[in-house]
Amino acid sequence: MSDNPEVRGLADLATDLAGTHRAADAGDRGVDPAVVESDLRTLTRDGHVILPDLLGAAELERIRGEALALLGPPGRNSFEGHRTQRLYSTLTKTRVTDRLVDHPRVLALLDRLLLPGYLLSQLQVINILPGENAQLLHPDDGFYPVPRPRRALSAATIWAIDHFTEDNGATVVVPGSHRWGDGRVPTDADPRCPSVMPAGSCVLFLGTLWHGGGANDSGSARLAVTAQYCEPWLRTQEAFTLSTPRDVARAVSPEIRRMLGYGIYPPFIGMVDGMHPERLLEGPPALP
Numbered sequence: 001m002s003d004n005p006e007v008r009g010l011a012d013l014a015t016d017l018a019g020t021h022r023a024a025d026a027g028d029r030g031v032d033p034a035v036v037e038s039d040l041r042t043l044t045r046d047g048h049v050i051l052p053d054l055l056g057a058a059e060l061e062r063i064r065g066e067a068l069a070l071l072g073p074p075g076r077n078s079f080e081g082h083r084t085q086r087l088y089s090t091l092t093k094t095r096v097t098d099r100l101v102d103h104p105r106v107l108a109l110l111d112r113l114l115l116p117g118y119l120l121s122q123l124q125v126i127n128i129l130p131g132e133n134a135q136l137l138h139p140d141d142g143f144y145p146v147p148r149p150r151r152a153l154s155a156a157t158i159w160a161i162d163h164f165t166e167d168n169g170a171t172v173v174v175p176g177s178h179r180w181g182d183g184r185v186p187t188d189a190d191p192r193c194p195s196v197m198p199a200g201s202c203v204l205f206l207g208t209l210w211h212g213g214g215a216n217d218s219g220s221a222r223l224a225v226t227a228q229y230c231e232p233w234l235r236t237q238e239a240f241t242l243s244t245p246r247d248v249a250r251a252v253s254p255e256i257r258r259m260l261g262y263g264i265y266p267p268f269i270g271m272v273d274g275m276h277p278e279r280l281l282e283g284p285p286a287l288p
């Protein structure tokens with residue numbers, strides 16, 4: 001807790017009481033502010049933005065090799081995709097996607113979109129196999145019962161590990177649909193846009209944007225990694241604090257650790273037994 005614990009009114013609680021584990025101001029994470037501004041302008045206007053060519057060939061090969069080996073059988077329903085393989089809880093199974101989760105270009109945008117202390121809500125590998133149908137269009141934060149139109153409560157990245165093409169399942173977005181109110185759903189009159197981009201790029205979109213995996217009418221699979229992030233006061237889709245062993249929480253970067261729940265949304269949301277959750281990782285492992 002802070003050096004000055006006097007609380008005279010609710011306004012005093014608005015400051016961070018996280019003491020030694022207080023989050024530092026991240027600036028633009030080393031990214032040129034003009035680039036962040038430009039990404040943000042596109043994102044605000046269209047609801048989505050493509051961040052091109054962020055990963056090199058060697059890294060893509062490493063991700064592809066490890067991810068494909070970890071994937072299992074296809075999905076259990078048409079939303080997961082009967083011809084789509086998904087790997088959940090990816091951080092507990094491999095380190096190769098870490099750099100995607102805390103990529104500076106992504107975090108610089110999230111820092112401007114979401115409140116400090118935002119969380120990782122979902123991390124999946126998604127491999128859309130040939131013959132898969134288009135996924136039902138949906139907004140990712142539609143399951144939070146907060147009326148629209150409104151600010152997005154979450155944002156998602158979908159990283160192209162293979163090239164995303166017109167016909168291999170590139171994520172389809174409905175530009176401008178992030179501004180729609182409750183009750184409006186996409187019709188044939190609404191333009192849809194496949195996120196065509198070279199491998200190593202990612203599309204970042206707001207949680208309010210209608211989108212879905214595309215149909216794969218090509219002869220080869222479309223491999224992707226998706227990381228989703230949400231406001232720090234919301235429940236995450238995957239309960240990472242339950243699913244991530246403590247040795248994994250110690251192994252990831254401080255940013256990812258914070259996004260897994262080892263952080264505080266000021267003044268004390270996310271605390272454990274009255275203390276900052278990072279303290280769980282200090283000292284020798286606790287006895288069972």
Ligand SMILES: O=C(O)CCC(=O)C(=O)O
Nearest residue numbers: 126158170171212213214
């Ligand atoms: O794989 C994609 O391109 C999109 C997947 C998606 O939106 C989802 O599964 O919720």
